[in-house]
Amino acid sequence: MTDKVVGYLVDPTLNLVMLILKQRPEWMRGLYNGVGGKIEPGESPLQTMERECLEESGLVTRWDTGEWEAVARLDTPNGRIFVFAAIGTPTDGATTTDEEIIVANVAALPPSIVPNVRWLIPLALQTLRGERAPATLVATYV
16 A cells, blocks of 8 residues: 555646646556645655645745645545645746656546546545535545
8 A cells, every 4th residue: 555645736717737747657648737746755745745846846845834835635445635735936847757747727628637636626626615515535546
């Protein structure tokens, strides 16, 4: 079982979101998702979110100042996925990996996207607006 994080950095108007064109894992190759990755030993999910955002986008965010807000936790047979959102300045093209970063309009997401992103982004926006509390969702992925 592997715990992971994924985060959606959106602009202050909540109209634009930073996404990454995934190359790994294989099932995600060619699909857009939020930035994220595996939680390393000794890291909290928030610390992992900060590290992954820096590694994948080059953007510095601070977990200890509340920039990243918990949106949901997805419990799957393979581990947990901690979902976060933050308001900031999404950037495109700037990446420190072989995966391309884009800034997408939340109302017109790219067609090649990880399927759950279509409902995770609206959930993230509701959380950032203070309209809902974080949730634990049990999900089965096949």
